[in-house]
Amino acid sequence: MSSDKRRIIVPKQKRSEETRAKILAAGVDLFSRDGFHSTTSKKIARHAGISIGSFYNHFEDKRNLLIEIHRIHASKVHDMIGDALKIESLGSPGPGGSNIGRDIVEQSLKLHDFSPELHREITALAYSDPQFSEMSRREEERVVELMVGLLERHRDQLRVDDLEAAARVVVHAAEEVVHSIKIFGAPIEEKRLTDALGDMLFRFLYKDS
Amino acid sequence: MSSDKRRIIVPKQKRSEETRAKILAAGVDLFSRDGFHSTTSKKIARHAGISIGSFYNHFEDKRNLLIEIHRIHASKVHDMIGDALKIESLGSPGPGGSNIGRDIVEQSLKLHDFSPELHREITALAYSDPQFSEMSRREEERVVELMVGLLERHRDQLRVDDLEAAARVVVHAAEEVVHSIKIFGAPIEEKRLTDALGDMLFRFLYKDS
Amino acid sequence: MSSDKRRIIVPKQKRSEETRAKILAAGVDLFSRDGFHSTTSKKIARHAGISIGSFYNHFEDKRNLLIEIHRIHASKVHDMIGDALKIESLGSPGPGGSNIGRDIVEQSLKLHDFSPELHREITALAYSDPQFSEMSRREEERVVELMVGLLERHRDQLRVDDLEAAARVVVHAAEEVVHSIKIFGAPIEEKRLTDALGDMLFRFLYKDS
Amino acid sequence: MSSDKRRIIVPKQKRSEETRAKILAAGVDLFSRDGFHSTTSKKIARHAGISIGSFYNHFEDKRNLLIEIHRIHASKVHDMIGDALKIESLGSPGPGGSNIGRDIVEQSLKLHDFSPELHREITALAYSDPQFSEMSRREEERVVELMVGLLERHRDQLRVDDLEAAARVVVHAAEEVVHSIKIFGAPIEEKRLTDALGDMLFRFLYKDS
DNA sequence: TATGAATGAGCATTCATTCAT
DNA sequence: GATGAATGAATGCTCATTCAT
Structure with a gap:
């Protein structure tokens, strides 16, 4: 058989x-x-x-080649994210010091330096093709998991309760702003966008800022 | 002749x-x-x-049909956004009352009820085709403009200085979260996501809340 | 009916x-x-x-338009040929004087100044389309007739017997050399070609020159 | 790569x-x-x-197929011309004997027995399409070259000075008369035309005939 | 395993022509 | 007579995929 x-x-x-x-x-x-x-x-x-x-x-065909490429690419990205989020970056939080908001932004930007064109193409397919949509979703789930882990490790400093929802919102916000910079070409100076984004994430996540 | x-x-x-x-x-x-x-x-x-x-x-061809469809669609959406952001929604701001954050989320959700599938397809093309990329960008600029206008009208209540950067970050964050709900199907309850998003936008924008 | x-x-x-x-x-x-x-x-x-x-x-259609155009064009050209060949040009024949050879060449060149592009296109069709082939043939017959008439008028000075064959050969030779000049662009100086052609026609037609 | x-x-x-x-x-x-x-x-x-x-x-496409066919065809024809014009045909020139005029006519006729239909079609395209025009021109140049060579070899017997101009006129005259026979179907007996053509070429080229 | 010629369904597009207004 | 929207057969060409060598 x-x-x-x-x-x-x-x-x-x-x-x-x-x-x-x-x-x-x-x-x-x-x-x-x-x-x-x-x-x-x-x-x-x-x-x-x-x-x-x-x-x-x-x-099997062109499609399966891209799926395989995506798999490899995603696992590399995932490792990079894992490494990035391991960093205990929150010594002295606050606008002047280091903070998760700024770190997430920084790491997001770094991640998109790795093959942004491929990322763009896969994002396009995620929007137009159910199979790639599903793959992207799985990938996102893993990123969200890592993000939840990060947040949990800093729970005491955070004001948000629903860590998973917070993690998702943070991931989406960072992703889209970084896309506007790395994929579409920032329409205003990159720093203004990343500062605003970092500020937003920080204010959202942190207690008494 | x-x-x-x-x-x-x-x-x-x-x-x-x-x-x-x-x-x-x-x-x-x-x-x-x-x-x-x-x-x-x-x-x-x-x-x-x-x-x-x-x-x-x-x-002229298939492509130009979609461009025309997009044009029509975009102008409808733009009108809806214009109407939505005109609303003076900020009587008594704060977690309990009405606030821009929540309103933006609400309006974003409403906008995506109008032909989400077409929106999905056009977003896909924006990622894969330079001409559509440019069209989406122009559309986005108009939305950002409206958003800046909204923020300006509430400037005294806001903590952000760089209104344009803030507007862009807000628009991107809302867009992506709403896509995850309306286009890809919320992976967790919608309300948790929208609450987190609304909370994030509110905390980002408002003075000492 | x-x-x-x-x-x-x-x-x-x-x-x-x-x-x-x-x-x-x-x-x-x-x-x-x-x-x-x-x-x-x-x-x-x-x-x-x-x-x-x-x-x-x-x-009726595109084809019939061209046929009509051809008809009009051909009758204009025919009139021009008629006028040209009426000229009694043979006062004192010989290399130094005027002669039929030179005159034919001159008139052929003049004829092709009138709409050479259209002439080119119709010639192309004469080679590829039976109906146009037939039309061109009829046109040619009328030109040959005129040429025979011209030769007859100068019979006593000519060495050729078969006037019709001579007329045809003369017409073809002139036509093709002039095409190489007017339609395809002379590859060497026009004068060298027309001199050679005139010389050839003259030697062919005239008695002991 | x-x-x-x-x-x-x-x-x-x-x-x-x-x-x-x-x-x-x-x-x-x-x-x-x-x-x-x-x-x-x-x-x-x-x-x-x-x-x-x-x-x-x-x-690549239909057009390129014809170009390739033309190339092959042209090189065969060119070889045939080369062989034909090598013939040292001028033992005892004169109307009764062999002469270049008659030989050129004979060889031209023979050449056009080889795929006259294809020749017709390519001639049509030479009149209507610049690329084929150029190809035909190049082919013609090679034939003219061979003809000049032939004339040079018999220079002492010839009356013409400008061998290149003479060669071109001869080639054109022969080509067109032969077309009228082989492609369009001789309107009068073939022999009358070929005799007249042979006679014309002979009288044009030869000294004191 | 590697090769690359062969396949043919399928797509975008053109254009001569008709006919209702 | 004039108009121009509608028609659809026909064309040039692509490309994923197969399979004999």
């Missing part, structure tokens, strides 16, 4: 693994540069320097 | 105007339901009950 | 005649500029400043 | 080479029979017994 489906290679040999890596790299390049819809599987194969047949040996 | 360029119909006859309306309606239906890329010009014509030739008499 | 065919207007009213003239003029312009295949009936109507419906009231 | 540009197959496999040959053959057939404009890429594919996709794998 074996599946009729095309058999996708699970690379075991070194050569095969290299081919797979080349395809992934080409996919990142082209999806970032031209977008998903303008990137054809032939172009990917050519850009990767392999044959179209080989492409289909390694990935 | 006059120009030989392809001429798009500028409706003079009643029948022509009706056809144009049918195409616009069909475009809204299909772009909302299936997305831009899965909607073909043939499908639009069939859905509108007209011929493919007629479609091309009225619109 | 009237024909089912679309009834084409035979202009009686002044307005109608003007419309017809406008269409003919527009046809000449566009066929000359863009060629037959790139000229659409809509463009013709627009260029003429009339409606597409009116175009079809006056001409 | 290599270029992403659309790549036209450069045949490596035998099957590919066969397909290419089939397309070329089908192109010759259909362009000759129906002309360029009436031949669609679908018809070519069907006639060649291959898929439309395969057609586009091998040729």
